[in-house]
Amino acid sequence: MRPCRRHLRISCRGGRIRALPVHVPPIEVQRAIVDGLGAVNSLRARHRASLEKLDALFASLQHRAFRGELTDARATETFKEMA
Numbered sequence: 117m118r119p120c121r122r123h124l125r126i127s128c129r130g131g132r133i134r135a136l137p138v139h140v141p142p143i144e145v146q147r148a149i150v151d152g153l154g155a156v157n158s159l160r161a162r163h164r165a166s167l168e169k170l171d172a173l174f175a176s177l178q179h180r181a182f183r184g185e186l187t188d189a190r191a192t193e194t195f196k197e198m199a
Contacts, residue, residue, distance in 0.1 A: 141149075180186050 140146075177186075
């Protein structure tokens, strides 16, 4: 048995492609889009840096919690007085 092979071949001549209209916004609009994307990328970088700091702080907090270093001094004194 021979495998069934199907090929889709699309033929388009360069003249037909060149004839298609391409709408380009004015340069002012293009610059506004670029500025907006730059602002978004800046915010994204700041957000990523904030998340990294929060991850580090949470890891530190977990480490201290599991070592028993997160006790309130007042609570400790109260428990000592009760004993």
